Amino acid sequence: xxxxxxxxxxxxxxxxxxxxxxxxxxxxxxxxxxxxxxxxxxxxxxxxxxxxxxxxxxxxxxxxxxxxxxxxxxxxxxxxxxxxxxxxxxxxxxxxx
Amino acid sequence: xxxxxxxxxxxxxxxxxxxxxxxxxxxxxxxxxxxxxxxxxxxxxxxxxxxxxxxxxxxxxxxxxxxxxxxxxxxxxxxxxxxxxxxxxxxxxxxxxxxxxxxxxxxxxxxxxxxxxxxxxxxxxxxxxxxxxxxxxxxxxxxxxxxxxxxxxxxxxxxxxxxxxxxxxxxxxxxxxxxxxxxxxxxxxxxxxxxxxxxxxxxxxxxxxxxxxxxxxxxxxxxxxxxxxxxxxxxxxxxxxxxxxxxxxxxxxxxxx
Numbered sequence: 001x002x003x004x005x006x007x008x009x010x011x012x013x014x015x016x017x018x019x020x021x022x023x024x025x026x027x028x029x030x031x032x033x034x035x036x037x038x039x040x041x042x043x044x045x046x047x048x049x050x051x052x053x054x055x056x057x058x059x060x061x062x063x064x065x066x067x068x069x070x071x072x073x074x075x076x077x078x079x080x081x082x083x084x085x086x087x088x089x090x091x092x093x094x095x096x097x
Numbered sequence: 098x099x100x101x102x103x104x105x106x107x108x109x110x111x112x113x114x115x116x117x118x119x120x121x122x123x124x125x126x127x128x129x130x131x132x133x134x135x136x137x138x139x140x141x142x143x144x145x146x147x148x149x150x151x152x153x154x155x156x157x158x159x160x161x162x163x164x165x166x167x168x169x170x171x172x173x174x175x176x177x178x179x180x181x182x183x184x185x186x187x188x189x190x191x192x193x194x195x196x197x198x199x200x201x202x203x204x205x206x207x208x209x210x211x212x213x214x215x216x217x218x219x220x221x222x223x224x225x226x227x228x229x230x231x232x233x234x235x236x237x238x239x240x241x242x243x244x245x246x247x248x249x250x251x252x253x254x255x256x257x258x259x260x261x262x263x264x265x266x267x268x269x270x271x272x273x274x275x276x277x278x279x280x281x282x283x284x285x286x287x288x289x290x291x292x293x294x295x296x297x298x299x300x301x302x303x304x305x306x307x308x309x310x311x312x313x314x315x316x317x318x319x320x321x322x323x324x325x326x327x328x329x330x331x332x333x334x335x336x337x338x339x340x341x342x343x344x345x346x347x348x349x350x351x352x353x354x
Contacts, residue, residue: 027226028313028353032152034159043224043232 010060014053021050145351154281158312161222166295167233170225172302175274178264178322186263191306196290200259200328203250210292210306216240216248219289227316228352237310239291243284246328251280255328258283259335260309263322266342276320277332277340277350278311287312290323315352317343 023029024037024046040046068076079085127133178184186194191210199205220238246258262274282288289310292299299305304321311318318341332338337345344350 025226026148026354027158027224027315028148028152030224031156031158031313032148034157043226044230047230 006060010057014057014060018050018053018057021046021053025050141349141351144349144354148351148353149281155285156313158223158287161224161234163222163236165234166222166236170233170235170294170303171227171231172300173227173229173316175264175266175321176302178262180263180265180270183263183322187301187305194306196307196323197325198245198249198328199325201252201255201330202246202328203252204248206245206249208245213240213245213290213292213307217244219286220293221287221289221310221312223287223310223312225316225319228348236293236295237289237291238293238296239289239307239310241286242288242290242309243286245290245326246283249328251328254330256280256330257328257332257340259327259329259332259340260320260323261325261327262320263324272336272342274320274322274342275336276309276318276342277329278309278314278318282311282313285311285313313353315354317341317348318352 021040023033024040025043030037037043037046040049075086194210196208196213197205198208217240218238219241220236222234222236224232224234226232242258257277257279259277260275262276264274266272266274278288287310290307291304291310292307294300294303299308304319304323307323308321309319309323327335329335332340336342339345340350341348
């Protein structure tokens with residue numbers, strides 16, 4: 001549930017936010033879209049939101065890669081590319097313990 | 098128990114240290130390689146192409162009212178050029194100052210401050226955005242660069258305008274600051290050679306006697322202490338060849354980002 005929520009936030013909140021705030025920080029885009037930056041309270045507000053979104057994305061990538069590694073790196077990588085995900089080894093593991 | 102914890106902690110610390118060293122070494126190798134900086138500069142070119150595609154050549158930077166002006170306008174970079182030539186000019190109130198205009202032009206010129214003030218001017222209240230992250234709003238008055246260029250008539254092969262400045266950037270008076278813009282920006286109505294800031298003569302801290310204003314780009318493009326203007330076809334043979342002092346250190350030439 002938390003994982004699905006994280007994906008939704010990254011795709012529909014953080015990525016759009018970082019692009020829109022990047023546009024608000026650009027003096028060139030300011031000339032194309034006058035008033036855009038003022039919607040967010042000026043350059044410094046846009047800058048703060050841009051960097052908060054950037055660090056949240058970095059945090060997401062770190063946690064995401066960490067989770068892939070701890071839950072079985074090769075199995076996960078193979079399943080991403082081929083769709084084949086082996087669960088039998090884990091079942092056997094559980095029986096043994 | 099404590100011993101194993103210490104061991105584990107040491108192992109972790111060493112692991113992180115080793116990973117960091119590898120990472121830094123990897124970055125060093127990447128930035129020294131041929132291909133990696135090219136990949137990065139492809140991003141810069143793509144960004145510039147998109148910015149140009151979706152804005153008109155004459156799109157205007159936002160202008161403000163007197164009430165919006167910042168209480169103080171920061172002096173960044175050089176606050177007083179460390180050059181004897183400049184100090185002599187400043188001591189005399191820039192009475193002997195001449196702006197040399199040359200390169201690929203039909204009629205090279207040498208203009209005094211009075212000549213520059215006689216050119217068609219523009220006054221604008223604009224926001225200055227520094228690459229460091231601060232911004233400030235001030236009123237600028239200056240000669241329109243378009244008017245100056247029309248007088249000296251750039252040749253058909255002209256592509257860029259280079260601004261050579263009085264302030265040395267390295268100890269010992271070497272590496273004078275310089276910047277460059279393309280002809281689109283050079284002929285833009287808001288591109289001016291400013292001689293006034295906030296209704297007063299431009300202070301030395303902000304680039305006296307002349308500084309460039311190129312309002313759709315970041316602050317480092319707005320060269321201060323402009324002494325010579327050169328119209329060129331390419332940056333080959335000018336300092337590091339990237340079109341500006343900071344560009345030679347790796348900054349983007351297109352600073353409309």
